[in-house]
Amino acid sequence: MNLDRYSPQNLRRPSSGMINVHPIQRGGILTEEARQVILEWADGYSVCDLCLEGRVDLVKNPPIAEFKRDVAEFLNMDEVRFTAGARHAKFVIMSAFKEKTIVVDSLAHYTSYIAAELNDMKVYEVPNSGYPEFKIEPEKYAETFERVKEETGKYPDLALLTHVDYRYGNLADAKEVGKICREYGIPLILNTAYSSGVMEVDGKKLNADFIVASGHKSWAATAPIGILATNYDFVDDVFRTSKTRGEWSGRAFTKKEVALFGCSPVYGLPIITLMASFPAVVRRIKKWEEEVAKARWFVKEMEKIEGVQLIGERPKNHTLMQFESPAFHSIAKRHKKRGFFLYHELKKRGIVGVQPGMTKNFKINVYGLSWEEVEKVAEAFKDIAESYGLEVED
Numbered sequence: 001m002n003l004d005r006y007s008p009q010n011l012r013r014p015s016s017g018m019i020n021v022h023p024i025q026r027g028g029i030l031t032e033e034a035r036q037v038i039l040e041w042a043d044g045y046s047v048c049d050l051c052l053e054g055r056v057d058l059v060k061n062p063p064i065a066e067f068k069r070d071v072a073e074f075l076n077m078d079e080v081r082f083t084a085g086a087r088h089a090k091f092v093i094m095s096a097f098k099e100k101t102i103v104v105d106s107l108a109h110y111t112s113y114i115a116a117e118l119n120d121m122k123v124y125e126v127p128n129s130g131y132p133e134f135k136i137e138p139e140k141y142a143e144t145f146e147r148v149k150e151e152t153g154k155y156p157d158l159a160l161l162t163h164v165d166y167r168y169g170n171l172a173d174a175k176e177v178g179k180i181c182r183e184y185g186i187p188l189i190l191n192t193a194y195s196s197g198v199m200e201v202d203g204k205k206l207n208a209d210f211i212v213a214s215g216h217k218s219w220a221a222t223a224p225i226g227i228l229a230t231n232y233d234f235v236d237d238v239f240r241t242s243k244t245r246g247e248w249s250g251r252a253f254t255k256k257e258v259a260l261f262g263c264s265p266v267y268g269l270p271i272i273t274l275m276a277s278f279p280a281v282v283r284r285i286k287k288w289e290e291e292v293a294k295a296r297w298f299v300k301e302m303e304k305i306e307g308v309q310l311i312g313e314r315p316k317n318h319t320l321m322q323f324e325s326p327a328f329h330s331i332a333k334r335h336k337k338r339g340f341f342l343y344h345e346l347k348k349r350g351i352v353g354v355q356p357g358m359t360k361n362f363k364i365n366v367y368g369l370s371w372e373e374v375e376k377v378a379e380a381f382k383d384i385a386e387s388y389g390l391e392v393e394d
């Protein structure tokens, strides 16, 4: 066994000091405030020094119990719990709908399907508009509900909408989908992994019954941490407490919430960094329009390159984007590094995050980059294109 492999020198992060445009990274970059508290809280169960009630969400020092209320207010929902990621939040909700039927958008993340599968749910999909915009039209929810009724004899029990999808960064019309769900009396999970924490999300305005969020994706927190917010109607079912009694010992755990494993598994840095970043997160969502402006500018610059084109909705309403680039793909075919050439060329210019091997299509997120950094990334792409003989408009 070569233990040297794990020495601090060998555990340096490969992307250190570079501009990282990986879609999943931008909203999870820690704030200065979070960096300041890291070391003090880095030990295992650090937040449990003064746990008097046997549940992380009830701890008063550090102020997690208050934080829970502030996050609920921020999302305009009634109750919140912290989970091990958005995926766990979805699992927790769906565990209250075991073996029932769920309708999800056809851009949903794999974790939505897995959470449903773990709970033996039957999944139906709402189609999207296909190439090139791949939009989810709200009325397709109503059509899918009717289709489920025709096939099974009853309307579905639950619906899920991915507010911003991970493939194209399309912003779905959550309010309208929420309205349709209300008309049918079907509770809606809004997956805000790519929206809450970077842009405003108001659960009541959007008619969401559940909001799931990802702290490490969009709230500047250390993984793994997610948020599950809901309204009073669902609290008893989703946050149901244990009814088990030890058959021999007679012990009971009546305060422990079953689907949260009794006490949600976020005992240290994840919850501390989520809290420490929260004031900055509350402030940063007000600057969302400027983030979108940067994304739109970046698209305009990228499309000056021969054969590069945005796919997904136009104009962009989010900072995550996908391009198709047949011209880069043709270069890859004759390059000795094959599809990896683009990754290497970008790395030489101080940029990481475009998936190694991808040239035909690639994804980028410009959230939180300064204007200078966005310009640097656009210039890098143009420079690479020109160096391989592609046309770039002035």
Ligand SMILES: Cc1ncc(COP(=O)(O)O)c(C=O)c1O
Pocket: 024, 084, 085, 086, 087, 088, 108, 109, 111, 162, 164, 165, 166, 191, 193, 194, 213, 214, 215, 216, 217, 225, 226
């Ligand atoms: C739309 C969407 N939802 C959920 C997730 C998973 O989030 P988490 O890691 O918090 O479980 C992802 C991850 O990429 C995602 O893109």
